């Protein structure tokens with residue numbers, strides 16, 4: 001992969017603060033944006049801005065066309081039909097959407113919902129809330145101490161009462177890849193639905209929702225070169241009647257009178273109100289950028305090489321503990337989480353910041369997982385197509401300096 005060429009497309013990576021280059025190692029939180037995406041959004045506002053589906057004038061029709069083209073681009077990218085793509089504000093809204101619009105109708109007292117101990121709060125708290133509202137039982141697939149999911153427990157956990165399994169494809173906190181194909185098959189064997197949180201996988205690997213045979217899948221545009229404020233909720237066509245509208249208002253009505261209304265077909269019945277038009281167009285530009293510049297096999301090799309380099313550097317120091325399945329991360333990871341004995345992760349991140357290095361420190365919105373690992377927080381370095389070996393070396397050197405300064 002030509003990282004040098006890719007870096008030129010990202011203006012923010014060429015900035016320097018007080019002569020220090022920006023070393024951005026936080027793409028798991030949000031990715032940087034290429035000019036192609038920035039230009040597409042600005043071009044939209046300069047030349048096409050109107051509301052969609054309402055104006056009978058040319059400009060409004062053009063905007064509607066661009067918005068629906070964006071839906072087609074997303075659909076093709078993940079192997080879906082366009083009517084299976086619902087634009088949301090982000091993955092969090094997509095999951096809340098399903099807990100409300102599908103869960104409130106289909107989950108009853110005594111039913112069981114299964115999630116994992118790995119989940120981001122976005123794929124945990126909405127299910128806790130649904131269980132509280134309905135009297136359903138929430139169960140967890142545990143994480144073993146080697147950082148892997150205890151999938152051997154599935155036969156015991158998945159029973160006739162299981163109505164839904166919601167699981168992350170790749171953990172944002174420790175980088176672990178989950179065998180979702182296996183989980184989907186086991187869930188479908190008892191007639192349960194499956195939601196995949198693909199926030200950390202869609203930006204890094206090819207996903208085909210029809211091949212996976214998944215029921216619901218969510219991701220956020222901003223982690224894959226796209227803008228904030230746009231996410232995707234995939235709803236399998238066969239389930240469109242099982243899912244109610246999440247919100248009500250303009251844009252989703254087929255016919256309304258004073259006391260009743262009927263909805264348009266999916267996806268429009270799921271998109272009340274003015275949608276994130278510029279953001280959807282920005283996301284389509286991000287996918288276009290990926291299609292033209294990123295080979296997912298090469299990306300995986302590149303990111304795993306950066307992980308392996310960082311892990312090897314960290315393993316030189318006894319005071320550093322790495323979390324997550326190290327062997328798997330070296331082969332296919334895009335992030336590494338660690339702690340330094342005696343130095344709070346926030347202090348590690350603050351020190352690295354002085355050297356122009358952006359890493360994340362905290363519980364990474366997966367507090368139950370941190371508790372399970374016996375820590376309150378960790379430092380996380382995450383990679384994307386534009387990161388370099390030199391940046392990893394810089395991080396390792398700065399950590400070495402920090403350890404020396406603390407006599408560790």
Ligand SMILES: Cc1ncc(COP(=O)(O)O)c(C=O)c1O
Pocket residue numbers: 028029090091092093120122123168170171172197199200220
């Ligand atoms: C695995 C995972 N799930 C869900 C989310 C929530 O995404 P958003 O904040 O874009 O809705 C994130 C974001 O960090 C994530 O990494």
